[in-house]
Amino acid sequence: MPKECAVKLINYEATRHKLDANKPPCRRTVERMVKRGEFVQPVRITPRRVMFIESEVDAWIEKRKGGKQ
Numbered sequence: 001m002p003k004e005c006a007v008k009l010i011n012y013e014a015t016r017h018k019l020d021a022n023k024p025p026c027r028r029t030v031e032r033m034v035k036r037g038e039f040v041q042p043v044r045i046t047p048r049r050v051m052f053i054e055s056e057v058d059a060w061i062e063k064r065k066g067g068k069q
Contacts, residue, residue, distance in 0.1 A: 009043065009051040018057055 016024035033039035040060050042050040 008054040009045070010054045010057065011051050014054075015052045015057055018054075018061065 010018070012027050012030060016027065016030060019025055019030070030039060034041060040052060040056040042052050044050050
């Protein structure tokens, strides 16, 4: 029997607060980062709804933290 793999999706609001809980970037800033290839690509759920894979966002944050030291 194959193992189930649950992927947790988070919306823009949750993504912004993961990036900086004290002063989260605005949605447009995140959109620009995605467009320039500086942030993870969102997943389109419906024509008007996009979300991010939480594990990818967490990995991106950890990668950035590693570069700041």
